[in-house]
Amino acid sequence: MGILKEFKEFAVKGNMIDMAVGIIIGTAFNNVVKTMVDKVVMPPLTILTNGINFADRKWVIREAVAGMEGDFGNEIAIGYGELIQVTIDFLIIGFTVFVVIKLMNSLRNKAQDPKDTEEVTPKDIELLNDLKELMQEQNRILSKK
Template identity: 30%
Template structure:
């Protein structure tokens, strides 16, 4: 089998297409969660902890040039290495929220899958030979 033919068979399998759709939707969903964390949750958490801005929590690992504003972006532009633990906190909260939402989605999908066969299951029709045997039995009893 040629390499291209084998690749084509692999690429058009249903699971590969489903995976591609999942990755694309996951990337878009990740952006939504990122916005929720950065624009909604972290400002509230920062307000609770005394107007703390997590994005600017860092430790400069080198000498900061004089006159450079004390913000993460400005110090990085100055070429000073930084230990940006505030950014890590934001990303960690983002991950926890995303993992929790995915957990809830998978749990709901599994619950729906378990319920679907119970609703769809129709009573099986009794075979004709069993019906005839029951009729014979009932007529012999009389």
């Protein structure tokens, strides 16, 4: 019975809902980034590499061979090109996520700056800034004594 109660508290507190929202948004963001990589970034890279499709590159260890009864043995190959393609995708996706997070952090920092009159500062940030200023003033007074 204790496990069901703990699970109910876990689900009701929002942890599960927050996780689900994060997964859904992450999946949608993955589609956006994949499309950007495939349709925006890779075409210029293809021009720079004279149309080489990395995903098709491989080192064939053994060719496919026909057996006596007409069946073919499978080709054995190391697909190094696909590894190169996935690595390029990873680097581009990582850089894109870095730029998006950097932009979001700069917008959040700008919104939380109490001295910025252009953005509306949340009330809790204003109160914390007032407390900080009062403590600094109190420290100045105490240090003069």
